[in-house]
Amino acid sequence: MTAVTSHRVEFAARIGRISVYPTAAGYGDRAAAANLASNESPEPPMPEVLAAIERALGSLHRYPDPAAGRLRERLAGRYGVPVARIAVGNGSCDLLLAAGEALLEPGAEVVYGWPSFSVYPHLAAAAGARAVAVPLDDAERLDLDTIAAEITAATRLVIVCNPNNPTSTALPLEAIEAMLGRIPPHVAVVLDEAYCEFNLLADPDDSIALLAGHPNLMLLRTFSKVYGLCGLRIGFALCGSEALKRALDKVRQPFSCNALAQAAAIEALAHTDEVTRRVERTLARRIGLQEGLAALGLKHAESQANFVWVTLPEWCEEDAIVAGLSARGVLVRAGGALGRERALRVTVGTERENRLFLEALAELLAQPQAA
Numbered sequence: 471m472t473a474v475t476s477h478r479v480e481f482a483a484r485i486g487r488i489s490v491y492p493t494a495a496g497y498g499d500r501a502a503a504a505n506l507a508s509n510e511s512p513e514p515p516m517p518e519v520l521a522a523i524e525r526a527l528g529s530l531h532r533y534p535d536p537a538a539g540r541l542r543e544r545l546a547g548r549y550g551v552p553v554a555r556i557a558v559g560n561g562s563c564d565l566l567l568a569a570g571e572a573l574l575e576p577g578a579e580v581v582y583g584w585p586s587f588s589v590y591p592h593l594a595a596a597a598g599a600r601a602v603a604v605p606l607d608d609a610e611r612l613d614l615d616t617i618a619a620e621i622t623a624a625t626r627l628v629i630v631c632n633p634n635n636p637t638s639t640a641l642p643l644e645a646i647e648a649m650l651g652r653i654p655p656h657v658a659v660v661l662d663e664a665y666c667e668f669n670l671l672a673d674p675d676d677s678i679a680l681l682a683g684h685p686n687l688m689l690l691r692t693f694s695k696v697y698g699l700c701g702l703r704i705g706f707a708l709c710g711s712e713a714l715k716r717a718l719d720k721v722r723q724p725f726s727c728n729a730l731a732q733a734a735a736i737e738a739l740a741h742t743d744e745v746t747r748r749v750e751r752t753l754a755r756r757i758g759l760q761e762g763l764a765a766l767g768l769k770h771a772e773s774q775a776n777f778v779w780v781t782l783p784e785w786c787e788e789d790a791i792v793a794g795l796s797a798r799g800v801l802v803r804a805g806g807a808l809g810r811e812r813a814l815r816v817t818v819g820t821e822r823e824n825r826l827f828l829e830a831l832a833e834l835l836a837q838p839q840a841a
């Protein structure tokens with residue numbers, strides 16, 4: 471036997487570069503009174519969707535359709551994008567990571583706004599590429615001019631999150647179209663539209679038209695938010711070219727999207743009326759939450775999503791507020807973990823959850839020592 475020379479496993483260099491994804495504190499705590507930390511739907515999946523999942527259970531001894539053929543056909547019918555330009559994934563994060571793997575490598579650059587989705591920095595770290603993070607403007611919106619100006623000969627990928635997580639703001643489609651016009655056609659653009667259903671500035675169907683003129687564009691959508699299916703993991707990419715779709719598939723395992731998720735998504739697409747009602751209910755509660763924050767004298771960004779980005783007063787200790795809320799059974803995300811100190815990202819929950827949050831926050835702000 472050879473002697474053991476080291477107790478340490480030698481990992482790939484990227485393991486040292488990749489930071490751990492900042493999951494919400496207390497996330498495993500399903501008993502929390504208000505789960506407002508992860509931008510989930512407070513409403514359970516639709517009953518018809520649950521029935522479709524049950525029908526699929528008996529076939530779990532079979533692999534899922536690796537091409538997700540039926541689902542992609544439904545998506546093609548729904549959005550008017552050819553099947554060959556639609557990729558589905560194990561959540562849209564799967565497709566995001568695939569885009570990073572397919573496009574980035576050492577020497578390459580990826581440009582995105584910041585603060586934005588916490589998964590974006592992972593792409594550059596995993597690939598050994600350079601990340602260019604462009605600060606938001608004064609209204610907490612993406613600064614598309616600067617993003618476009620940061621493109622160099624090394625840029626392979628630009629990521630635009632609209633509406634932007636965690637700041638909740640959206641930009642008009644015309645601004646995004648103008649930016650696309652400034653990006654060289656060999657640079658891929660991911661438009662992450664996880665929250666597009668909640669955006670009053672544009673209809674979810676509006677951005678589809680951008681694909682026609684931009685083969686380098688990919689729209690990322692998900693069943694995680696408005697459909698309330700984040701526990702199943704399913705999302706999709708509508709691509710401007712077949713080459714993009716093929717590249718996303720090449721870097722992933724063939725069965726990345728499970729059979730139950732495919733069945734659920736197919737069924738969910740048949741219930742657009744219920745989606746509309748869910749959006750309306752969320753928007754009504756979003757207004758209530760914003761009014762409650764204003765009554766506490768707190769500023770928030772102009773939300774076009776199912777969450778609100780709140781600025782805490784100067785004297786506040788963000789960590790103490792988050793801990794104080796958590797002690798009262800209310801889970802939210804601390805801005806510091808998402809790229810901006812002294813802020814909170816609060817998901818629009820049920821009426822009751824929103825009230826619990828506002829009451830707990832009022833208590834903490836009234837007696838700083840209680841925090």
Ligand SMILES: *Cc1c(COP(=O)(O)O)cnc(C)c1O
Pocket residue numbers: 509560561562563564587631635662664691692693694695700703704705
């Ligand atoms: C929630 C979210 C997603 C969706 O992730 P899934 O993997 O589909 O659950 C994608 N992008 C952003 C910005 C998000 O906030």
